[in-house]
Amino acid sequence: MKRSRPIQIDWQPDKKSQLPVYRQIVQYVCDKVANGEWAIGSRLPSQRALAESFAVNRSTISTAIDELTSYGIISGEHGAGTQIVSNTWSLMLPTSLSWKKYISSGYLQENNKRMQQINRLEFAPDIIRLGTGELDPRLFPQQMWAKTLQKLSTEITSLGYAEPLGIPELRQAIARHMKKLGVDVSTKNILITSGALQALQLIASCMLEEGSTVFTEAPTYLKSLQMFQSAGLNLNGIPMDHDGLKYWEIEKQLKKSDSAILYTIPTNQNPTGITMSNLRRQELMDFCIKNRLPIIEDGAYQELCFDDEAAIPLKAIDDNGMVMYLGSASKSLAPGLRIGWVIASEPVIQRLGDAKMQMDYGASSLSQLVFAEFLNSGMYEKYLTELKVELKKRRDNALVTLDKYFKDIATWNVPVGGFYIWLTFNDEVEIDGLFEKAIDQGILLNPGDVYDFKHNRSLRLSFAYVDCGEFTSAMMMLNEILKS
Amino acid sequence: MKRSRPIQIDWQPDKKSQLPVYRQIVQYVCDKVANGEWAIGSRLPSQRALAESFAVNRSTISTAIDELTSYGIISGEHGAGTQIVSNTWSLMLPTSLSWKKYISSGYLQENNKRMQQINRLEFAPDIIRLGTGELDPRLFPQQMWAKTLQKLSTEITSLGYAEPLGIPELRQAIARHMKKLGVDVSTKNILITSGALQALQLIASCMLEEGSTVFTEAPTYLKSLQMFQSAGLNLNGIPMDHDGLKYWEIEKQLKKSDSAILYTIPTNQNPTGITMSNLRRQELMDFCIKNRLPIIEDGAYQELCFDDEAAIPLKAIDDNGMVMYLGSASKSLAPGLRIGWVIASEPVIQRLGDAKMQMDYGASSLSQLVFAEFLNSGMYEKYLTELKVELKKRRDNALVTLDKYFKDIATWNVPVGGFYIWLTFNDEVEIDGLFEKAIDQGILLNPGDVYDFKHNRSLRLSFAYVDCGEFTSAMMMLNEILKS
Incomplete structure (x- = not known):
């Protein structure tokens, strides 16, 4: 039994950190308890000694002790010393080592x-x-918005659970909208998500094996998120020239990867602003077909080409069902709506839809109806x-x-x-x-x-x-x- | 090389299944390819022979072959036989064996x-x-709804990315609302989710270790979902009497579990309609404190007590921060809003909020504003x-x-x-x-x-x-x- 083992402190909080000092101390203690270094029954030094060891003042120690006590991690009378009494609560705390990698790892990088x-x-x-x-x-279209909400204020007579893939009106409206961009699909190929970010989360968590390679442009905004890395996927950055992704650089690295996918923003790329030329798009498609490399095409900026002759989506030249297209209202209209969509082959949509139902039971019907009305009224265009x-x-x-x-x-x-x-x-x-x-x-x-x-x-x-x-x-x- | 190995068919589709027969055949082939039984280069029997083996007509085979071809799984001239050419695409298909357990297992039970x-x-x-x-x-309150949307039609002048925990107006309104139910918390203890279901998903995926035990009422609606089971958690049903959960039955099973949590719907339980007596609530709290057993309290039906003297939430008598309370607008107002909330200690809320940002970047701001207006105007009450x-x-x-x-x-x-x-x-x-x-x-x-x-x-x-x-x-x- 380690009941009376005295605890050694060999660490001090970082006073320059964004995290309050008392919180750092709470985390430190939680870590030690969660990883078993400080066993149940161990005694903490007195508050005065703790203040000295951590080089902080007594009130900070007191705050940290109170919080740890409220979690049930420690217990004890002031003066008589404080003991570690439980590590059950460690599972409820932000620093627990047992939290799943895909959540905890993201915020450590x-x-x-x-x-x-x-x-x-x-x-x-x-x-x-x-x-x-x-x-x-x-630039928010306040007039159109007011008109839309006023129309819906009398039209909506109930708001029940929506269909798994999204409300039919919106999927129909998106099918028509995508047709203007050259993408001809039926509503069965469309899943409504809570923004394109959720679509990425769904793909990362239910369609890609841990250890898979995600090829993508270098630089890419994907690097600023932790989602794919957190799911155990390897991001592999491929350089660009003025025509976009140098896809031929993928080939030699492809051989090393058992399972791989390409994530690309071909139009008005984030962060470089580069738009892939139409010739490069065709070459890229041919390359991916030849190498059986599926594509996630992020079309968040697809509809924001200033000139008439806009780049056509990869999905528009995708005869083999290689492309999952992600659309979004976040960049072109309003992120607060939380409306995005995936266009893919039917079994992929079904699988993602199942996953979405498990995640949150579908996107807000109200947001869906608002965006459908924007599209259908012609106001969006x-x-x-x-x-x-x-x-x-x-x-x-x-x-x-x-x-x-x-x-x-x-x-x-x-x-x-x-x-x-x-x-x-x-x-x-x-x-x-x-x-x-x-x-x-x-x-x-x-x-x-x-x-x-x-x-x-x-x-x-x-x-x-x-x-x-x-x-x-x-x-x-x-x-x-x-x-x- | 297994290039010419003939393929044996020893299976037939289930014609009584909900799944179309051609889809079953597609799945069957994908399974065989994905698990390596049918190697690349293997030859499929002729369409006529396939139709005989599967006991279906030729057009069904043709549909299945077309779909498999479009995935790039098989390829070949009609008559000259069809070959397995790739299994790369298996990662894109609904039956892939490699999909993460928590998604695929749910729908197989x-x-x-x-x-x-x-x-x-x-x-x-x-x-x-x-x-x-x-x-x-x-029963949808159409008049109040129209009034709310009309008000917001002019008040909303933009809809940017919202704060991670949810928009402040709504969190303040929920804090005030919960106070009437006896729960006194600050906005830092409140996270807005896309329905209470998402709150459960967040807890299951980032706060509980695989293999943990979730104690819950038997019967419980949680059993009809697959979420907790899919995350590798063990549901353990505890019987009820007229006063609610017989918490003392937990004790002997608790010893077997390293890590455990209690999920309960104490008020108007789903599916039994039982409401836990106030005495039982206090006893349950004491039991959980003694045993360091954290509680998820689902308050979806909390606000639907017909009599004046309503049962008080466990959260209202939670002096130790043991309880995560889940609230929802889905049962009492409209599920299509997709608005729920979690009330818990600050570090738990921060962790769940981080996870939520990774999932979908927050709930629809529009839905949040609508529900805030319902609460603040007094219309909801x-x-x-x-x-x-x-x-x-x-x-x-x-x-x-x-x-x-x-x-x-x-x-x-x-x-x-x-x-x-x-x-x-x-x-x-x-x-x-x-x-x-x-x-x-x-x-x-x-x-x-x-x-x-x-x-x-x-x-x-x-x-x-x-x-x-x-x-x-x-x-x-x-x-x-x-x-x-």
């Missing part, structure tokens, strides 16, 4: 810290969000037309601004649509320092590193969230910072 | 077939749904009062009907709220036969077996979906069937 910081800073007041992957709220005019104006302004202030120190691409410009500095720039200094000036940047497989000296700029004036003045400030 | 059949029959026209766990759509009057009327009618037609052949409880009456026949009744005969008469039953751990001779009756006249006439018909 380094680059996610930066993403969490960015996500938090996005809610700071008056910050200029120069890289945000979200539409300017001022009208809105998209206007939106693209505005985004194009912002892109043009961005290019003029870059030309004026960054020509000598950086290069960038000219996107044909979407949200993003990928800016790369000619010389090595200390991006972390730039990020911090920009924050001090009220500018939030999205450093390229969080999207890439290796270090780079790039920034993801977005002209979608800020207006022309904001973009220009923020870039001028950035230029000043770089000069100093 | 026997009792789920009955549930699937019930779910399907619920959409049949003119069927009387005598056991449905859903509110009558005719007014609606609940009226709803309970109507449900009580229906319950009373149900009891009168049962007394008149079933007194001599069955027993039942008197629920103090909720949707359900649990009817048990005195003598053994062939429930499967009764189910089928009732279907012929246009009546859909929910047999007790799907909710129980062992065979029973009970039915879950619901007075929530059908009105008084429908209930009475359906029960009269059922009585006739039983007599014949």
Whole structure:
């Protein structure tokens, strides 16, 4: 029995961490108990001794002790010492080692810290969000929205459980909508999801074996999520040129992988803004057919091509059912609706639909009805037309601004649509320092590193969230910072 | 090389199955290829020979062959024979053996077939749904709904990504609402989910180790889902008496389990309608504290107690943070909103919130805003009062009907709220036969077996979906069937 074994403390909280010090101490104790280092019956040092060991003040220790006591991990009279009394509750705590890998691992990886910081800073007041992957709220089609809700206010007479694949009206509307993009499918090939992110989650958790390889563009926004990595999948970044993914680079790596899939954003890629040429698309399809490599095509920015002759989706030239197409209302209309869709062969849709029912019993019927009405009334198409005019104006302004202030120190691409410009500095720039200094000036940047497989000296700029004036003045400030 | 190995067929499709025959054949072939029995290069018999082996007609074979060809599994000229050419695509198919257990296992268990059949029959026209766990759509508060949507039509001016835990307005409104039920918590203890089902999914997938025991009432609606079993958790049914769960029966089984949790619906339990007495609640809490057994309290029917002196939630007497309370708008208002909530200690909420962000990036903001408006305007409370009057009327009618037609052949409880009456026949009744005969008469039953751990001779009756006249006439018909 280890009942009286004295506990040794050889650790101190990180006072610079985002996590409050008392919480770090709670985590530390939970870890020690959960992994068995501190057995039930072990005695903690006195609060005074703990305060000394951790180099914190007594009130912090007191807060941590109270929390640990409330979890039932420790128990004891003040002064008389405190004992470890249980580790049952460890399963309820955020640091338990027993939590499934796919949840816990995601938040332990380094680059996610930066993403969490960015996500938090996005809610700071008056910050200029120069890289945000979200539409300017001022572009929200409030008039159309009001009209839609007013119509539905009398039309909706009940809201029961919806069909597993999504409400028929919306699936029909999406089938018609996709036809205009060149994709001709029936409603049986369509599953409604809570955003395209959920579609990725469904695919990762029920269609890919642990250890499978996911080929994808390098850089890719997928790298900034932890979803695929957390599911035990290996991301393998493939470089791009101006025409998109250099698919031939896949071949030699394909042989090493038993099971593989390709994830691509061929149109207005996130984060580079590159759109794959139509020739490259055809070559890529041929390559994937030859190599039996299935494709996840993320079409989040598909409908945001500024010119008339838009790139056609891979799904439109997919005669072999190789492609799962992901659509979304999040980038082109409003992420808060949480509406996305998957287009795939029927058995795949059935399987994903089963999984979705187990996850959350379907997407909000209200959101589904709203988006169906947007599509069916023709308002969505009208809105998209206007939106693209505005985004194009912002892109043009961005290019003029870059030309004026960054020509000598950086290069960038000219996107044909979407949200993003990928800016790369000619010389090595200390991006972390730039990020911090920009924050001090009220500018939030999205450093390229969080999207890439290796270090780079790039920034993801977005002209979608800020207006022309904001973009220009923020870039001028950035230029000043770089000069100093 | 097995290139020319002839394939042996020793199986035939089940023509009585719900699955189309051609689909069964596709699955059969996929299984054989996926598990390696039929190697790449193997030759399939001719279509004529296949039709004979499977005892189906040629057109069925042709359909199956076309589908398999489109997947890239087989290839070949008609007449010249067909070869297995790939098993890469097996990872995309519903029968792949490699799919994760928690998705595929769920739909392979026997009792789920009955549930699937019930779910399907619920959409049949003119069927009387005598056991449905859903509110009558005719009770939908259309006036309040119209008012809410009209208000929001002008108030909503954008719909961006919401905060991870849910929009603050809704969490504040739920905190105020829960206070009326005796549960006093801050917004940091509240996570908004896409229905209570998603809350269960989040708990199952990120807070419980595989192999953990989930104690729960027997019978319980949890048995009709596959979620917990699919996550590798062991359901352990504990019997009830009129005061609810006989918690003392847990003790001897607790010793066998390293890691365990209790799932309970203390108020208007699904499917029995039993409400735990307040004395039993206090005893249960004491027992769980003593044994460090955390509790998931499902409060889906908590707000549907007909009398003024309603049962108080376990969460209201939870001084030790042992209870995760699940709330939902699905049973009391509308399942199509997909709004539920979890109330728990802060670290648990943070962990579940992280998991939720990985799953779908939060619930629909629109649904959240609608429910917040319902709560804040006072409409929800007014609606609940009226709803309970109507449900009580229906319950009373149900009891009168049962007394008149079933007194001599069955027993039942008197629920103090909720949707359900649990009817048990005195003598053994062939429930499967009764189910089928009732279907012929246009009546859909929910047999007790799907909710129980062992065979029973009970039915879950619901007075929530059908009105008084429908209930009475359906029960009269059922009585006739039983007599014949």
